[in-house]
């Protein structure tokens with residue numbers, strides 16, 4: 001979602017801001033813009049579309065002299081179409097103050113209708129309301145800019161973090177944190193504001209979190225933090241940290257797309273997780289951090305799992321594992337449903353919140369809600385470091401997937417699955433629902449997983465061929481049973497989001513309760529049918545589809561001659577125990593979506609309308 005960057009320093013400001021915008025672009029965006037104070041005057045440029053358009057249209061031959069501070073933004077439209085007018089920065093009517101913003105002003109219509117008596121608005125955004133309101137106070141002589149900002153903040157409702165520069169105070173970037181993440185990057189004789197460390201990694205790894213309810217005032221030579229009442233916040237409550245990530249992680253190397261690179265990184269991610277959490281398969285030292293926090297996991301009597309999108313699919317798989325091996329019920333919700341459905345979480349419930357980014361607004365709200373409702377413990381499975389969700393959780397299990405840039409989640413999904421499986425084993429040990437011998441056997445068998453996945457990924461050409469064969473079809477079904485049902489959902493989601501094709505996942509047993517009406521020779525059906533207890537049932541479903549002339553792409557266990565003979569096309573996955581099948585059956589589905597999208601010329605890494613971190617509801 002929207003990315004924010006601010007710079008106070010003396011390096012070439014345009015190149016710092018433009019390169020930062022490029023590093024924020026992975027979040028998904030539809031327009032971008034920049035504002036700079038030069039010779040104490042505000043100037044700005046913005047453009048719909050990708051950052052290269054901003055550069056080509058406005059910045060190509062520009063040289064900025066005598067600058068003090070600048071801000072930049074990638075916008076993911078919420079209020080108003082993605083066009084030049086609605087792009088950020090948004091300016092006050094007198095063009096003295098500029099803002100870039102992430103989040104939503106819930107009461108913007110109300111504020112706007114009051115301001116409209118004296119102010120002309122130029123955009124449809126809620127953002128413009130903030131800057132006009134600030135300027136409404138700032139242009140009165142009795143208020144300093146800082147006071148004006150605090151007065152405006154008293155009226156603004158909703159989760160919205162933003163950054164402002166102004167001719168009233170031309171050497172300062174004002175950064176307001178109200179929900180969405182914002183950090184101060186601390187460089188040598190230069191400082192930054194960013195919504196995401198990635199934007200400033202080439203310049204510094206030292207950063208400071210701005211907390212909710214705080215305003216940071218950042219200059220080239222330092223910073224000051226105040227609260228929304230304008231009172232100073234003691235510096236000792238803010239200790240700078242250092243990020244461990246490197247720039248290399250955000251590099252495509254020789255790959256055409258980040259997504260393909262990230263799919264190929266999966267064996268490495270699995271190996272890293274096994275090393276970190278399962279002593280390379282030899283001991284179940286599952287996150288000493290969880291034990292040391294006195295989480296009392298053995299006492300939990302139910303799990304509530306929530307997440308969005310791909311992370312939700314990982315949660316659905318975990319339900320099967322937890323119920324079968326830990327013998328406690330597990331409920332799975334989509335976060336945006338959970339937070340409004342007035343469910344109950346009690347002292348005996350463990351909540352598992354799953355999120356790659358740790359920033360997803362609905363999942364974060366769920367974490368806060370569960371704590372308010374008195375859930376025993378909230379354990380988050382998160383990939384990114386230093387997220388808001390992490391701060392609100394009792395325990396965190398990191399996915400260790402490394403930076404995921406492609407908007408479509410791939411390697412983090414596999415990492416979530418393995419973490420959840422290991423967590424299940426850990427719980428089974430604590431609850432004594434699995435013998436030590438069985439536990440040891442299960443850990444031992446995991447050791448080969450990375451090499452099985454690596455071997456599978458060496459043979460992509462056949463999948464690319466199948467993608468080509470079916471790329472002209474307009475709709476797809478994905479069906480599976482048991483553990484393969486969430487995989488069907490995930491395969492369909494991948495195809496929808498990056499290839500823009502209609503694709504729907506179904507539990508195979510449901511097909512004949514309605515959806516089969518859509519099956520004909522124009523509707524390919526992907527059947528996810530690894531060896532399992534329900535294999536024969538899946539075979540029956542396959543035959544039902546064939547009888548209606550549906551084309552079958554079967555995902556089956558290597559050596560499965562029946563599937564090979566029955567399907568139009570068959571992709572074999574490595575042989576693993578059926579309970580581990582979700583870790584291998586999703587691989588061909590990721591590749592099928594990837595190649596189809598590429599063949600159709602889609603923007604694979606930044607599909608239209610999508611954002612990597614969904615920080616608004």
Ligand code: F6R
Nearest residue numbers: 309310311355356357360408409
């Ligand atoms: C799909 C995808 C999304 C995310 C969802 C949740 O490929 O990436 O569906 O899974 O937006 O994001 P996180 O996991 O960051 O909470």
